[in-house]
Amino acid sequence: MAEIIQFELNGKKVEIPLEKGQTLLWVLRDNFNLTGTKYGCGEGYCGACTVIINGEAVRSCGIAMEDVAGKKITTIEGMSVNGKLHPVQQAFVDHDALQCGFCTPGMIMNAYGLLLKTPHPSREQIIEGMEDNLCRCGAHVRIIEAIESASKVLKV
Amino acid sequence: MKDNKYYRDEVPENNPTFEVDRRDFVKLLGGGLFIYFQLGSFLTGVAAEAAQQRSLPKDYNAFIHISEDGTVTCLVGKIEMGQGIITSFPQMVADELDAPLESIKMIMGDTELCPYDAGTWGSLSTRQLGPSLLAAVAEARGVLLSLGAENLGATPEECSIENGVIFIKNNKNKKVSFGQLTKGKKIEKYLDVKPKIKDFSEFKIRGKSFRHADGVIKVKGEAMYSGDFKMPGMLYAKILRPPSHGATLVKADTSEAEKMEGISIARDKELVAVLHRDIEKAEAALAKVKAEYKFDEMKVDDQTVFKHMLEFPSDAKVVKSSGDIATGKSASDQIFESEFHNSYVAHAAMETHTALGFMEGDKVVVRASTQTPFGTQDGIARELGLGLDKVRVIPPFLGGGFGGKTMFRQAIEAARLTKITGKPIMVLWTRKEAFFYDNFRPAAVIKITSGTDKSGKISLWDYHEYFAGARGSDTIYDVPNAKTTSYSAKDVHPFLTGAWRAPGNNTNTFARESQIEMMAAKIGTDPLDFRLKNLKDERMIGVLKAVAELFGWSPAKSPSGRGYGIACGFDAGSYVAHIAEVKVDQTTGKIQVVRVACAQDMGYCINPEGSIIQMEGCITMGMGYALTEEVKFTGGDIHTANFGTYQLPQFSWVPKIQTKILEKNEAPQGGGEPAIICMGGVLANAVFDACGARLYQLPMTPERVLGAIAKVK
Numbered sequence: 064m065a066e067i068i069q070f071e072l073n074g075k076k077v078e079i080p081l082e083k084g085q086t087l088l089w090v091l092r093d094n095f096n097l098t099g100t101k102y103g104c105g106e107g108y109c110g111a112c113t114v115i116i117n118g119e120a121v122r123s124c125g126i127a128m129e130d131v132a133g134k135k136i137t138t139i140e141g142m143s144v145n146g147k148l149h150p151v152q153q154a155f156v157d158h159d160a161l162q163c164g165f166c167t168p169g170m171i172m173n174a175y176g177l178l179l180k181t182p183h184p185s186r187e188q189i190i191e192g193m194e195d196n197l198c199r200c201g202a203h204v205r206i207i208e209a210i211e212s213a214s215k216v217l218k219v
Numbered sequence: 220m221k222d223n224k225y226y227r228d229e230v231p232e233n234n235p236t237f238e239v240d241r242r243d244f245v246k247l248l249g250g251g252l253f254i255y256f257q258l259g260s261f262l263t264g265v266a267a268e269a270a271q272q273r274s275l276p277k278d279y280n281a282f283i284h285i286s287e288d289g290t291v292t293c294l295v296g297k298i299e300m301g302q303g304i305i306t307s308f309p310q311m312v313a314d315e316l317d318a319p320l321e322s323i324k325m326i327m328g329d330t331e332l333c334p335y336d337a338g339t340w341g342s343l344s345t346r347q348l349g350p351s352l353l354a355a356v357a358e359a360r361g362v363l364l365s366l367g368a369e370n371l372g373a374t375p376e377e378c379s380i381e382n383g384v385i386f387i388k389n390n391k392n393k394k395v396s397f398g399q400l401t402k403g404k405k406i407e408k409y410l411d412v413k414p415k416i417k418d419f420s421e422f423k424i425r426g427k428s429f430r431h432a433d434g435v436i437k438v439k440g441e442a443m444y445s446g447d448f449k450m451p452g453m454l455y456a457k458i459l460r461p462p463s464h465g466a467t468l469v470k471a472d473t474s475e476a477e478k479m480e481g482i483s484i485a486r487d488k489e490l491v492a493v494l495h496r497d498i499e500k501a502e503a504a505l506a507k508v509k510a511e512y513k514f515d516e517m518k519v520d521d522q523t524v525f526k527h528m529l530e531f532p533s534d535a536k537v538v539k540s541s542g543d544i545a546t547g548k549s550a551s552d553q554i555f556e557s558e559f560h561n562s563y564v565a566h567a568a569m570e571t572h573t574a575l576g577f578m579e580g581d582k583v584v585v586r587a588s589t590q591t592p593f594g595t596q597d598g599i600a601r602e603l604g605l606g607l608d609k610v611r612v613i614p615p616f617l618g619g620g621f622g623g624k625t626m627f628r629q630a631i632e633a634a635r636l637t638k639i640t641g642k643p644i645m646v647l648w649t650r651k652e653a654f655f656y657d658n659f660r661p662a663a664v665i666k667i668t669s670g671t672d673k674s675g676k677i678s679l680w681d682y683h684e685y686f687a688g689a690r691g692s693d694t695i696y697d698v699p700n701a702k703t704t705s706y707s708a709k710d711v712h713p714f715l716t717g718a719w720r721a722p723g724n725n726t727n728t729f730a731r732e733s734q735i736e737m738m739a740a741k742i743g744t745d746p747l748d749f750r751l752k753n754l755k756d757e758r759m760i761g762v763l764k765a766v767a768e769l770f771g772w773s774p775a776k777s778p779s780g781r782g783y784g785i786a787c788g789f790d791a792g793s794y795v796a797h798i799a800e801v802k803v804d805q806t807t808g809k810i811q812v813v814r815v816a817c818a819q820d821m822g823y824c825i826n827p828e829g830s831i832i833q834m835e836g837c838i839t840m841g842m843g844y845a846l847t848e849e850v851k852f853t854g855g856d857i858h859t860a861n862f863g864t865y866q867l868p869q870f871s872w873v874p875k876i877q878t879k880i881l882e883k884n885e886a887p888q889g890g891g892e893p894a895i896i897c898m899g900g901v902l903a904n905a906v907f908d909a910c911g912a913r914l915y916q917l918p919m920t921p922e923r924v925l926g927a928i929a930k931v932k
Contacts, residue, residue: 148439
């Protein structure tokens with residue numbers, strides 16, 4: 064019998080049999096059908112797969128499932144409540160801070176992680192905190208502005 | 220700027236990927252009628268017919284359908300990859316039809332539902348498809364007006380349309396909506412005299428800024444890309460890949476992989492795939508496949524490629540010629556000879572090539588990230604020996620394209636594997652596969668011999684473009700003796716190359732605009748004045764003057780030490796001019812872009828904010844090919860495999876960006892590509908202005924910058 068691990072996913076207790084070699088990214092996408100978390104590079108360079116684990120933004124492609132037991136995980140699907148967008152999501156919409164949208168969930172989760180740690184970041188802190196999330200369309204300037212806006216309304 | 224504020228907060232939410240299959244489409248249309256066709260005849264009707272004929276349909280019904288509830292469904296063969304036509308097409312349709320913007324829904328690129336389209340590239344959607352789409356909508360409007368008038372007991376001249384409601388002008392209470400009108404009717408009516416499409420002065424929704432119609436679903440992570448679809452029994456396929464281009468599979472031993480639980484193997488000629496419900500298990504199994512190859516590779520690498528290209532037998536074609544080169548030489552006071560190099564660069568869209576194939580009866584259906592759904596359908600039909608009616612391609616949202624998704628190898632792989640196994644098969648490339656099979660922007664050489672006369676006019680322009688592509692190779696300047704020669708050859712590259720955002724033009728504009736500033740610097744003229752003196756095209760002059768004002772240009776001879784550069788060019792029907800400010804660290808060779816201003820004349824602009832977003836994206840993306848992006852390879856072996864060795868622009872690079880779109884009542888032109896073409900040239904010129912070092916090769920890596928600085932010290 065496979066070992067069962069439990070963790071909290073978007074506010075709900077969930078459990079899943081532990082299988083060797085599985086990473087959080089593909090478990091989220093395939094076992095829980097949370098496909099907002101994207102595969103972009105698989106090696107932690109791009110940030111498209113970013114989720115929040117215990118209050119920190121991490122890249123789910125590099126997280127082995129055995130390390131997930133007992134943790135609290137938030138994905139992009141857990142950000143809006145009763146259909147109302149999270150302030151970071153709303154700021155991305157307001158600033159039109161996206162084009163193809165593929166990096167967007169990872170950008171939002173990384174920005175949320177940044178704001179959890181640094182609720183009122185300077186522009187330099189935003190740039191530093193977002194530096195390793197890649198966007199090919201070039202929405203960067205608007206993403207920075209969106210995070211600046213979100214930091215003004217977000218209550219952490 | 221007409222109206223640079225967002226026009227309204229609520230935009231219709233558009234998702235081209237909602238689950239439509241044949242039955243669902245009928246449901247989606249509700250009880251409403253396609254005005255001239257019964258429901259059943261629609262799918263086998265005009266759109267499908269046009270798709271088979273591979274040309275745009277003449278019947279407007281192929282483009283637009285009105286349901287009982289007033290929903291206007293607009294069908295186009297284009298796809299949405301971030302360029303924003305899912306927002307601007309509804310603006311055009313609603314405006315032309317006099318329907319509410321929120322009533323317009325888009326269905327995009329589905330080969331079974333949408334009218335044929337060659338592909339989404341070349342910034343052609345608005346300028347090329349736009350007029351046909353608008354003509355169709357204008358005819359639909361005319362027919363609706365005539366039907367509505369009949370219904371109201373009036374003449375069309377006595378009636379008008381607002382917000383999808385036809386009414387009698389002097390008695391607004393007498394009215395009928397599009398939905399009410401079409402309900403339950405079976406009418407086939409066309410107008411003998413096709414109505415003219417509206418004039419700029421009549422536009423109400425066009426010309427105003429709207430937010431991305433797909434913004435909300437994208438921030439929620441709900442927008443569906445090819446890899447996000449799931450089907451019962453779906454298996455991931457991991458395909459055996461050669462170690463290099465030019466390697467041919469001799470033998471593959473899958474016995475170790477087969478021992479793994481839940482693994483199955485699919486083989487078809489050179490295609491060897493391991494299949495598993497779980498993508499990571501499939502990947503682990505693929506690592507256990509032992510393969511032998513034979514190698515036949517070209518002896519060329521990223522260092523020797525430029526020499527290789529110049530020595531390669533090629534066909535020379537004169538693109539344009541005026542006057543005489545010998546006359547130009549004798550008329551010149553100073554002659555300038557240069558050779559410019561540009562490297563292979565990758566598309567590197569954040570979404571790798573992905574496709575889900577499945578069988579629907581004897582039909583192969585593929586949801587694929589492709590810029591050319593109909594081309595993909597052709598390709599699959601050819602590969603599998605099927606009729607086009609047995610292949611359906613449905614492109615959901617694309618996570619970026621930039622020309623890279625004009626290639627659809629992954630869709631053919633998914634189709635072949637689903638045909639062999641009968642099961643739903645997901646092919647989702649790794650980043651390494653995406654780099655390996657990318658149709659890179661070709662490396663290129665440009666040789667220019669130019670001259671100036673004593674009055675400071677360009678007297679000679681002899682331009683030779685090797686393998687860049689001819690787009691943008693013709694000089695934009697007014698030169699009496701000018702010739703452009705383009706060299707091309709098959710098999711010059713050791714791997715696939717192809718269209719990369721504004722193909723050819725990035726390399727050509729880099730070379731041309733560098734040469735222009737070299738001449739201006741040598742004769743001691745301000746580079747803006749030099750351009751204005753040598754240009755005749757009023758629209759090019761217009762964007763240069765606009766960007767100079769936006770930036771706050773003051774004349775100076777280069778190198779001025781300010782780090783200012785200029786470049787201008789023409790692409791996809793639009794004129795662009797850029798001015799950049801850079802700082803060059805002369806000890807590390809690192810370039811920091813401080814500011815980029817860009818003015819664009821794109822004719823009439825449908826969605827100003829959407830176009831500005833494209834300009835910002837072009838400027839940001841363009842810094843990559845200008846400064847860092849370069850594919851490293853030896854023969855067919857691609858060393859670049861992930862973002863650790865291929866540096867895309869990052870947040871810390873982002874300069875202050877200033878944009879201006881010139882207000883023009885001219886036919887709309889392209890907006891997805893033009894603003895990227897100047898980025899190599901404008902930054903090279905700014906570097907020269909900062910430190911007097913001229914860079915002849917892109918990308919301008921710190922090493923190359925230091926090399927250029929050493930030459931002038």
